[in-house]
Amino acid sequence: MADEPLVLGIETSCDETGVGIVRGNTLLADAVASSVDEHARFGGVVPEVASRAHLEAMVPTIDRALKEAGVSARDLDGIAVTAGPGLAGALLVGVSAAKAYAYALGKPLYGVNHLASHICVDQLEHGALPEPTMALLVSGGHSSLLLSSDITSDVRPMGATIDDAAGEAFDKIARVLNLGFPGGPVIDRYAREGDPSAIAFPRGLTGPRDPAYDFSFSGLKTAVARWIEAKRAAGEEVPVRDVAASFQEAVVDVLTRKAVRACKDEGVDHLMIGGGVAANSRLRALADERCEAAGIRLRVPRPKLCTDNGAMVAALGAEMVARNRPASSWDLPADSSLPVTEPHVPGHDHVHEVSKENLYS
Amino acid sequence: MLLLALDTATPAVTVALHDGTDVIASSSQVDARRHGELLLPAVDRVLAEAGLKLDAVTGIVVGIGPGPYTGLRVGLMTADTFGLALGVPVYGVCTLDGLAYAADIEKGPFVVATDARRKEVYWAKYADSRTRLTDPAVARPADIADQVAGLPAVGAGALLYPDTFPSAHEPEHVSAAAMAALAAERLAAGEELPAPRPLYLRRPDAQVPKNYKVVTPK
Numbered sequence A: 001m002a003d004e005p006l007v008l009g010i011e012t013s014c015d016e017t018g019v020g021i022v023r024g025n026t027l028l029a030d031a032v033a034s035s036v037d038e039h040a041r042f043g044g045v046v047p048e049v050a051s052r053a054h055l056e057a058m059v060p061t062i063d064r065a066l067k068e069a070g071v072s073a074r075d076l077d078g079i080a081v082t083a084g085p086g087l088a089g090a091l092l093v094g095v096s097a098a099k100a101y102a103y104a105l106g107k108p109l110y111g112v113n114h115l116a117s118h119i120c121v122d123q124l125e126h127g128a129l130p131e132p133t134m135a136l137l138v139s140g141g142h143s144s145l146l147l148s149s150d151i152t153s154d155v156r157p158m159g160a161t162i163d164d165a166a167g168e169a170f171d172k173i174a175r176v177l178n179l180g181f182p183g184g185p186v187i188d189r190y191a192r193e194g195d196p197s198a199i200a201f202p203r204g205l206t207g208p209r210d211p212a213y214d215f216s217f218s219g220l221k222t223a224v225a226r227w228i229e230a231k232r233a234a235g236e237e238v239p240v241r242d243v244a245a246s247f248q249e250a251v252v253d254v255l256t257r258k259a260v261r262a263c264k265d266e267g268v269d270h271l272m273i274g275g276g277v278a279a280n281s282r283l284r285a286l287a288d289e290r291c292e293a294a295g296i297r298l299r300v301p302r303p304k305l306c307t308d309n310g311a312m313v314a315a316l317g318a319e320m321v322a323r324n325r326p327a328s329s330w331d332l333p334a335d336s337s338l339p340v341t342e343p344h345v346p347g348h349d350h351v352h353e354v355s356k357e358n359l360y361s
Numbered sequence B: 001m002l003l004l005a006l007d008t009a010t011p012a013v014t015v016a017l018h019d020g021t022d023v024i025a026s027s028s029q030v031d032a033r034r035h036g037e038l039l040l041p042a043v044d045r046v047l048a049e050a051g052l053k054l055d056a057v058t059g060i061v062v063g064i065g066p067g068p069y070t071g072l073r074v075g076l077m078t079a080d081t082f083g084l085a086l087g088v089p090v091y092g093v094c095t096l097d098g099l100a101y102a103a104d105i106e107k108g109p110f111v112v113a114t115d116a117r118r119k120e121v122y123w124a125k126y127a128d129s130r131t132r133l134t135d136p137a138v139a140r141p142a143d144i145a146d147q148v149a150g151l152p153a154v155g156a157g158a159l160l161y162p163d164t165f166p167s168a169h170e171p172e173h174v175s176a177a178a179m180a181a182l183a184a185e186r187l188a189a190g191e192e193l194p195a196p197r198p199l200y201l202r203r204p205d206a207q208v209p210k211n212y213k214v215v216t217p218k
């Protein structure tokens, strides 16, 4: 255990300043400073507000993580950081901090992919990822189905949202219902007291000729907003709990149905669900039910590890060290649209050969 | 004393080492869009040129702006984190003060103006290269024409708007070498330097972009 890599991870792709420390698959610290309250009155994340908050929070958050883990910075085996995707200015703060920290301590730097980190974090909860792993990532920024045979080198996109992310739909509907921001937790709460079958909202992209693994939540968003407006226009009271429950059901029905189908089609018997929306209680319950019926083992990390955090970045960094992946170079850029197929950004002097062959097609 | 100075508040990515008496190595590259990529390699190069390692540094000097935010934060975050890792103090220097010092003007008054984008400048008025007369501010050049009339001016912000600054001249950007020399001088005189916190001078744009988080590429 002591010879497993000790890695500090930094995450600043959106509004959370996360610093995590892991030893191999063991979580030692997960310090997060969030600027979510500063964004609430705008109804969404304001990039400049997030970037300013990251700069102020970074050093105290690193300090807090080291104390929590009870380790010395000198003993770290590497520094990992989210290189993308995410908000460009916000990413740049984390990348700048990680580079300076790694350089000053004389440690290797690993610029890693935010989405791959969301998958890899499950190693801290349930041990080594099965290979291959099917992953459903759902948050305010992503809704995608990914298949990975090796989280450090091979992540293949199966499907993704063609318009809004699932979490965005939650935020939008919460706004229409005047429930505030962020929308996920509050809709979940109201939905618990509502009837999920009260209103038949549309299930996007579930027709026989639609892409099997892609998602669409824009039509649902509009349908729900129109339904609410019609009620209001008619002078009737909006049944907030039923609307929340029926909307949420439409989202999680499509997400779980497609995820289970992808597992079956690819012969994968494991499904992991990550991202902020994975904290949704109905998503967890329905995924549980459907995976069990299909003989698929479901892995969902605890909610705090599903939202953006530094531990997930550290987890992927530790895997990079364990698998001898080359470090990033000092000119590592922050890449707001880093493709999911690049789990990390190796330095240029070591060309990192990844098989382009599709192992599971 | 060994100071590592860096500034990313103007289009220049500039780094220097100063031993308390002289600048012993420095680097300046102008590329307004790649501060994040250029800064650490520049630090590495400057240290190599001086034959030193980062842990020999006894203090960090960083430009606190004002300057375009995204670039400005690269320098500040780097300086903050160096300070944390090395356990050395981090000193702030107003970027406009660094430019005034680099201008080497013994008798003013004169104006320092940098490009604040959006047709505005960051600016301050100086009595001489070491003495600032006004707080750093952001303004449209035309709106400060009366206050700067007849004064010489330095900086890219002055060079950009000849109507307001007809006698603008070099230096265009700040240099870390000047910032380090200024900081060394002030520290030797027992003066206190500002905290390494950014001078934004503008409130953040409170607009949530349409797709405010990045969606997985299809």
Ligand SMILES: [Zn+2]
Binding pocket: A114, A118, A139, A141, A275, A276, A307, A308
């Ligand atoms: Zn995320």
